[in-house]
Amino acid sequence: MTPTGKNGRIVKWKxxxxxxxxxxxxxxSFMxxxxxxxxxxxxxxVDGPTGKAYTYGDLRRNIPKIRNGLVAAGVCPGDNVLLGCRNHIDMPVALLSIILAEATCVLLNPASTKEELKHIIGLSESRWVIVQDKKVAxxxxxxxxxxxxxxxxxxxxxxEMTSARPSLSDLISSTTPELQNKNDIFDAATTVALMPLSSGTTGLPKGVMLSHRxxxxxxxxxxxxxxxSPPRSINIHKSVLIITPMYHIMGFNVVMNTLFSGGKAVILPKFTPKEYFQAIEKHKVTFSPVVPYVLxxxxxxxxxKNYDLSSLITFLTGSEPVSASTLQNVTRKSGRMSIQGWGMSESSGIGCGTSSETYSREGCIGKFGPFFQAKVIDLExxxxxxxxxxxxxxxxxxxxxxxYANNPKATAETIDPEGWLHxxxxxxxxxxxxxxxxGRIKDLIKVKGYQVAPAExxxxxxxxxxxxxxxxxxxxxxxLGEVPRAWVVPRADAVLDTKAIIENVAAQVMPYKQLAGGVEVVHSIPRNHIGKVLRRQLRKPYEDKSKRSKL
Incomplete structure (x- = not known):
């Protein structure tokens, strides 16, 4: 048992x-x-750029038929099927068809390099693949x-118009074949339905095994x-604009929550300002989840200000902390609530979120929802x-x-014997x-043994x-071991004084937190596909230089 300090406690839903x-x-089947x-x-x-749409009747008919085609092709329960595409109207259809066949859907970023693909194929042991176009194929x-x-x-x-290979529509079949190698007893708690991939910002991606349960x-x-909730409360998922990647757990959950709630999911393949605002206006969007960089x-x-956002109820952001001032500024500027939540692939997505009362508190991610227990433990x-x-x-x-798929060491390091996810x-x-x-533990800067959180x-x-x-x-x-360094992107036409930045920070923090590593003005900050800062990429030139100096 983990020891509990003075006033230490586990936080639960009240x-x-x-x-x-x-x-x-x-x-x-549940969906x-x-x-x-x-x-x-x-x-x-609804496909945002073309207007192509599927109704709920279309989904109820086609998902079982594509499942039939997969089974007829030889996909068995427990097989892993790679699904690699950008945001696309057929992606949720293919995903649910794979899971209906009791196979595991492995979510793949279509921008993955060949070396990354080789790693993902190896760790997932996938032998079946559905992709968007011939380039990814x-x-x-x-x-x-x-x-x-x-x-x-x-x-x-x-x-199918871009490739001579078999298409998704070729899988549609009205014949219902029996599942091969099917166990007599289906256990939702132990059968893997979905395998999103960890972001890989600290190394190669890991396959996150999420069960049906x-x-x-x-x-x-x-x-x-x-x-x-009170009767007739507003359905925030009435019309949802999806620009977050659906191969990431946040995008996956947004589209599935929308379908579960009977709303309309408007899908954009990527974020461009004009198309984004036009989609909100045209489809009377009620909910817009975005990554922090977009917010x-x-x-x-x-x-x-050129677009009608009156239908919108709220923006939601996640994946990394957003300052309270950004949330307040977007709320004030748009007249729509801007909130943030916390979640990760390993917890099947969002676990808690802010409310209208808490969104403006610095660093606040709100209360954990039902079924969750949470605790905070001392790092030492x-x-x-x-x-x-x-x-x-x-x-x-x-x-x-x-x-984690085929990685018992990483699993043991992340989930302890009492079932706590660290x-x-x-x-x-x-x-x-x-x-x-x-902040993040792996991002902590150790200055003379003191810990400095970059987010601060x-x-x-x-x-x-x-x-x-x-x-x-x-x-x-x-x-000192390590020192903080800042990379700063100026606004258009702004000229930044690096000395003034260093002095401004020094006036507000303790001496060991000051920017002793200096400030660099850059054109952009390197980020991954969901907007997380690639700090390792920023550090690498200095780490390489340090290694050379010790040779």
């Missing part, structure tokens, strides 16, 4: 209504049952050939919360901490992953059980006039 049961069901309650001709998925085929020429069983392409839990949470763009966008002793004490966030509950996030919670994120310095710099974006990371220092 409510008198018992939690509903989580059914032992196939996740895709199809939910979709059967929505109108046959109601729009479910060629990369995947080349990766398979270098691994094992006979390993790839079959590959299908969504955009993990995914169903996220929807049962919604059912439970809806039961506590910061909205904060500074001069064209927002593992002791459970109490209110206002900073440590690592650990969470537990039925939506926590089974582990998130790597630095947080504290207040007397109201609202959690506040202060970034928030100070971001508030300075003329600053559009900023990242802080630790670089090697012979005397």
């Amino acid at each position: 409510g008198e209504v018992p939690f509903p049961e989580i059914p032992n069901a196939n996740y895709a 199809l049952t939910a979709m059967s309650k929505h109108g046959e001709n109601d729009a479910a998925l 060629q990369k995947v085929e080349d990766a398979f050939k270098e691994l094992s020429p006979n390993a790839l069983q079959q590959l299908w392409v969504m955009d 993990n995914l169903i839990t996220t929807q049962i949470q919604r059912v439970y919360l809806a039961s506590l 910061r763009f909205l904060e500074n966008s001069p064209i927002m 002793t593992g002791e459970v901490l109490g209110e206002e004490q900073e440590g690592e966030l650990c969470v537990r509950g039925p939506s926590i992953m089974l582990g 998130t790597g996030d630095l947080v504290y919670f207040d007397e109201e059980d609202n959690f506040h994120i202060t 310095l970034e928030n100070i710099i971001r508030k300075m006039e003329g600053v559009r974006d900023v990242a802080v990371a630790g670089i090697p220092d012979e005397r």
Whole structure:
């Protein structure tokens, strides 16, 4: 048992209504049952650029038929099927069809390099592939050939006009074949339905194994919360604009939550300002989840005022902390609420989020939802901490992953014997059980043994006039071990004084937190596909220089 310090406690959902049961069901079957309650001709998925749409009736008919085609082709329960495409109207259809066949859907970033593909194919042991177009298909085929020429069983392409390969529509079949190698007993708690890939910012991606029960839990949470809401409360998912990648857990959850709720998911393949605002106006969008980088763009966008955003209820952001000032600025500028939440692939997505009362508190990510338990532990002793004490966030509950595919070492390092997922996030919670994120353990800068969170310095710099974006990371220092260095992007036509930035930070922090590593003005900050800063890329030249100097 983990020791509990003075006032240390585990934070749980506070409510008198018992939690509903989580059914032992196939996740895709569960979703199809939910979709059967929505109108046959109601729009479910809409392609933003072309206007092509699928109704709920289309989904209920086609998902089982594509499942039939997959099974007839030889896909068996427990097989892993790679699904690689950008945001595309057929992606949710293919995804649910794979899961309905009791196979595992492995979510693949189509921009992956051939070497990354070889790693992903190896760790997932996939032999079946569905991709968007011939360009991705060629990369995947080349990766398979270098691994094992006979390993790839079959590959299908969504955009049939761009490739002579078999298409997704070729899979549609009204014949219902029996599943091969099917176990007599289906266990939703141990059968893997989805395998998103970790971001890989600290190394090669890991395959996150999420069970049918993990995914169903996220929807049962919604059912439970809806039961506590007043009748006829606004359905925030009535019309949802999806620009976050659906191969990432945030985008996946947004589209599935929309389909579960009977809303319309408007899908854009990428973010461009004009198309984004036009889509909100045209489709009367009620909910817009975005990555932090996009939210910061909205904060500074001069064209927002040219569009009608009156239908929009809220913006939501996640994946990395956003300053309270950014949330406040977007809320003030748009007249729409801007909130942030916390989640990760390993927890099946979002676990908590801010409200209209808490969104403006610096670093606040809100309260954890039903089914979750959360605690904060001391980084050195593992002791459970109490209110206002900073440590690592650990969470537990039925939506926590089974582990990492073919990586028992990483699994054991992340999930302890008591079932707690060690998130790597630095947080504290207040007397109201609202959690506040202060940084990432792996990003901490160690100055003479003292810990410095980059997010603290970034928030100070971001508030300075003329600053559009900023990242802080630790670089090697012979005397102090590490020192903070800032990379700053100026706003258009702004001229930044690096000395003034250093002095401004020095006036607001303790001496060991000062920017002893200097400030560099750059054109952009390197980020991954979901907007997280690639600090390792920023540090690398200085680490390489330090290694050379020691030779």
